[in-house]
Each structure stands twice: as structure tokens, then as C-alpha cells.
Amino acid sequence: MSTESTPLQSSAVINEAVQTLRDGGLVAFPTETVYGLGADAKNPEAIKKVFASKGRPSTHPLIVHVAAPDKFDQDQIDWVSVLAPWARDISESALKLIAAFWPGPLTLVFNKDKSVPSEATGGQDTVAIRAPAHPMTQDLLRKFKGGIVGPSANRFGKVSPTSASDVRNEFEGMLDLMVLDGGDCEVGIESTIIDLSSGDKPVLLRPGAITPSEILAKTGIQVYQPGEIKKTEEEAALPRVSGSLRAHYAPTTPLRLYAPGRVLDALSEFPDIKSRVAVAVWDSESSLVLEDHPSIDVEEVIVSSDSAAFASRLYRSLRDLDQQAWDLILFPEPPAGEEWDGVRDRLQRACFGSGPSSSSHASS
Known part of the structure; x- marks a missing residue:
């Protein structure tokens, strides 16, 4: 150790x-x-x-x-x-x-x-x-x-x-x-x-x-x-920086985002997921009736609707869920607004890189 x-x-x-x-x-x-x-x-x-x-x-x-x-x-x-x-x-x-x-x-x-x-x-x-x-x-x-x-x-x-x-x-x-x-x-x-x-x-x-x-x-x-920013042909491209690759911040468990009010639609898009799905839902919303979805064991995970609080717990939540042997993790799409841009960026890259073959995506 x-x-x-x-x-x-x-x-x-x-x-x-x-x-x-x-x-x-x-x-x-x-x-x-x-x-x-x-x-x-x-x-x-x-x-x-x-x-x-x-x-x-x-x-x-x-x-x-x-x-x-x-x-x-x-x-x-x-x-x-x-x-x-x-x-x-x-x-x-x-x-x-x-x-x-x-x-x-x-x-x-x-x-x-x-x-x-x-x-x-x-x-x-x-x-x-x-x-x-x-x-x-x-x-x-x-x-x-x-x-x-x-x-x-x-x-x-x-x-x-x-x-x-x-x-x-x-x-x-x-x-x-x-x-x-x-x-x-x-x-x-x-x-x-x-x-x-x-x-x-x-x-x-x-x-x-x-x-x-x-x-x-x-x-x-x-x-x-x-x-x-319009650049002339003579000017160099913007510098590369940390965290700018398309796949990053990714759990091994497949991660997807769902649109507001469309969680059941998101679940129905994954018919091969036959057992356990973790669904993050906003703390400001009433409990979703997910148990009606056939042949899928769904568990809700409450996430904060405050952007700063959501960010502070994002990686902790992804790590914890990744260790719990879910077949799929669903997160809500962050709302519009600059204060959500940081977590939206991280979630989009995490989705692209997630899954058992995520290590092969990292250089994409």
C-alpha cells in the first residue's frame, strides 16, 4: 500500500x-x-x-x-x-x-x-x-x-x-x-x-x-x-490542456444521460439491461415510479439540484455507483446555464468513455 x-x-x-x-x-x-x-x-x-x-x-x-x-x-x-x-x-x-x-x-x-x-x-x-x-x-x-x-x-x-x-x-x-x-x-x-x-x-x-x-x-x-475567436492561418491552434479529450472522468459501468421527464424512455432504450440500473434523480423532483418498468431492477439515487453541491459530489457518486455492480447508471442532463457547464462537460466526457472498454476510449 x-x-x-x-x-x-x-x-x-x-x-x-x-x-x-x-x-x-x-x-x-x-x-x-x-x-x-x-x-x-x-x-x-x-x-x-x-x-x-x-x-x-x-x-x-x-x-x-x-x-x-x-x-x-x-x-x-x-x-x-x-x-x-x-x-x-x-x-x-x-x-x-x-x-x-x-x-x-x-x-x-x-x-x-x-x-x-x-x-x-x-x-x-x-x-x-x-x-x-x-x-x-x-x-x-x-x-x-x-x-x-x-x-x-x-x-x-x-x-x-x-x-x-x-x-x-x-x-x-x-x-x-x-x-x-x-x-x-x-x-x-x-x-x-x-x-x-x-x-x-x-x-x-x-x-x-x-x-x-x-x-x-x-x-x-x-x-x-x-x-x-477567429484565427488567421498563421496563428497556432488553441493549446492542448488537461481534461480536453472526448473521453475522460469515466466509470467502468456504462453511464448515460436522460432528458428532463424522459427517464422511462431512457430505460426503454436499453432492453438488454436485464437486472440492475441506478437512476440519479433531482432532489427537487417527486419520487419517480420506476418500479413499473418491466424486467429491470431500478434504484433511485438522489442528487442535488444546486450546481455547486452537485459538482462537489459528482465524482464521489460516480465512484460509489461504479463499485456497486450496476449494469447501467443514468444521470439527468444538467440544466442550461453557465453554472452547470462544468459538470455538463464532465458528464458528457464520462458518458463517452464509460463502459468496460473505457480504457480504450481514453485516447480517442
């Missing part, structure tokens, strides 16, 4: 994690979004261990996690010096976004400094950076005095981990993996990713808890959707 730790981390445990990273080892760490599988972001060999452990394609870039300076006055934080070892072309818009949302679940994509290993960026000239809000990982980053790459601490393409026990279950055979236990993740889905590398128009590359509307309200910065 991997090295365990308790939720209340002692300074000695953090120091051990720092030394593990300096020695080129891997440390799983908590963030407010999901748990990350961490390595020294300036150590190419350590970064390769992350890809090998996850079974992740080497062209799929990682996010570099950095420490927020230990100051109480956000206005006095020198973020430029924090970013300088990693990024070039740090704009005023970038500093506005950082001042409003860091530490927190927002990742920014910059043109990379030449010292950043290509292994961390998937061979691209851009680098994705964020400052996680979890106090344990901030402590780890400050003591490490460097950046830590940290994709989700799970096998590639599978459901992301939101607890230390999830990580241990994923990497049960990795005896040398140190797992820091910071409790359950609050946000529950991966960070919002904004591309700042290609000019004065920030582009949303991955939706998350922080929405374009919230960014506009807090900073006055308009974030564009990829399709809203």
Missing part, C-alpha cells in the same frame, strides 16, 4: 513530502478541486513517472501548481515574481484574474519560459499554471519552494479522486507513493482553464466552478468561447 497520512498533517509529514519531491518521487496531494499526483515540475524524469503511473499520453500537458506568497494583503502580493520561473508575457489581464481568483480553482495558460521542461507541457510552447487554495498543499508548495505538476491522482481517463482513500484505491500497488490526506475536496471538479497565451482575448478552454460571467463581474474581463 502507499504511504498513508492523517487529515491533520504534522510539519514532519509535510517535510517528508517535500523531500520525496526533491528526490524525484511522487506525492499525491489534496486541492479544493480534486487530488493531484504530484512531481517536481522542473524534473523531467519525475514528470515521466507521473505519466507512466497514470498511463497518460505524454502529449497531454500537465498543470503546474505554485504557492501563493504567505501574505494577508492580496494587493501586496508580487505575483509576477511567482510566475517568472514559468511564464512569459504576463499581461495586466492575467494579474487581474490572479488577484481576483488565486489561490483558487482557476488555471491560466501562458507562453512558457524556456526553462520549463517540455515533458510538463506535452511538447507545447505554453504552460498551464494555478495556485491551489487547499492550505495543506499551499504549505507543501511554500516549503518545497518550487512548482509541482499535478494531474488528477487516478488512472488516465477514469473518475477523478476527491479523497485520499480514492487515491489509495487507484494506486494500491505503488508502494513508494506518498499520499497526503487533506479530507474531501470541496469544489469536486477540476479547475476552470483560461488561455492567455494568444493575445488580448482570454479563451475558455475548460469550464469549471469559476464561470465567464463571474470573471466579468469581478474583473471586467470578457472571456471568449473557442468558437468566438
Whole structure:
């Protein structure tokens, strides 16, 4: 089993994690979004261990996690010096976004400094950076005095981990993996990713808890959707980022979405499912009469109609259901609205990648 730790981390445990990273080892760490599988972001060999452990394609870039300076006055934080070892072309818009949302679940994509290993960026000239809000990982980053790459601490393409026990279950055979236990993740889905590398128009590359509307309200910065930006033939395509493959976050059990009020129709589309189906239903709806469906054993699972609460429990629910030997999992389609875009994105990718052959979908 991997090295365990308790939720209340002692300074000695953090120091051990720092030394593990300096020695080129891997440390799983908590963030407010999901748990990350961490390595020294300036150590190419350590970064390769992350890809090998996850079974992740080497062209799929990682996010570099950095420490927020230990100051109480956000206005006095020198973020430029924090970013300088990693990024070039740090704009005023970038500093506005950082001042409003860091530490927190927002990742920014910059043109990379030449010292950043290509292994961390998937061979691209851009680098994705964020400052996680979890106090344990901030402590780890400050003591490490460097950046830590940290994709989700799970096998590639599978459901992301939101607890230390999830990580241990994923990497049960990795005896040398140190797992820091910071409790359950609050946000529950991966960070919002904004591309700042290609000019004065920030582009949303991955939706998350922080929405374009919230960014506009807090900073006055308009974030564009990829399709809203017209690129000349000379300009490069948008950078690749974590979580952008069509199949991702996927349970082994087949997962499908159903339209509002159409759960019985969804069930009837799967006549070969002859035994057990888990159906997630909104807590705001009355109990559905599913037992009338012939030859199918159906069980309701209540999910929150609040977008933030739904997100915080999404991966926990998928992991738990995946371990209960259902033949099919049905989830309701999330409502329209930016606040639901993050979970809609995760569910759509999870559906595409789900099923017993999901590992073969991950590279699609």
C-alpha cells in the first residue's frame, strides 16, 4: 500500500513530502478541486513517472501548481515574481484574474519560459499554471519552494479522486507513493482553464466552478468561447490542456444521460439491461415510479439540484455507483446555464468513455 497520512498533517509529514519531491518521487496531494499526483515540475524524469503511473499520453500537458506568497494583503502580493520561473508575457489581464481568483480553482495558460521542461507541457510552447487554495498543499508548495505538476491522482481517463482513500484505491500497488490526506475536496471538479497565451482575448478552454460571467463581474474581463475567436492561418491552434479529450472522468459501468421527464424512455432504450440500473434523480423532483418498468431492477439515487453541491459530489457518486455492480447508471442532463457547464462537460466526457472498454476510449 502507499504511504498513508492523517487529515491533520504534522510539519514532519509535510517535510517528508517535500523531500520525496526533491528526490524525484511522487506525492499525491489534496486541492479544493480534486487530488493531484504530484512531481517536481522542473524534473523531467519525475514528470515521466507521473505519466507512466497514470498511463497518460505524454502529449497531454500537465498543470503546474505554485504557492501563493504567505501574505494577508492580496494587493501586496508580487505575483509576477511567482510566475517568472514559468511564464512569459504576463499581461495586466492575467494579474487581474490572479488577484481576483488565486489561490483558487482557476488555471491560466501562458507562453512558457524556456526553462520549463517540455515533458510538463506535452511538447507545447505554453504552460498551464494555478495556485491551489487547499492550505495543506499551499504549505507543501511554500516549503518545497518550487512548482509541482499535478494531474488528477487516478488512472488516465477514469473518475477523478476527491479523497485520499480514492487515491489509495487507484494506486494500491505503488508502494513508494506518498499520499497526503487533506479530507474531501470541496469544489469536486477540476479547475476552470483560461488561455492567455494568444493575445488580448482570454479563451475558455475548460469550464469549471469559476464561470465567464463571474470573471466579468469581478474583473471586467470578457472571456471568449473557442468558437468566438477567429484565427488567421498563421496563428497556432488553441493549446492542448488537461481534461480536453472526448473521453475522460469515466466509470467502468456504462453511464448515460436522460432528458428532463424522459427517464422511462431512457430505460426503454436499453432492453438488454436485464437486472440492475441506478437512476440519479433531482432532489427537487417527486419520487419517480420506476418500479413499473418491466424486467429491470431500478434504484433511485438522489442528487442535488444546486450546481455547486452537485459538482462537489459528482465524482464521489460516480465512484460509489461504479463499485456497486450496476449494469447501467443514468444521470439527468444538467440544466442550461453557465453554472452547470462544468459538470455538463464532465458528464458528457464520462458518458463517452464509460463502459468496460473505457480504457480504450481514453485516447480517442
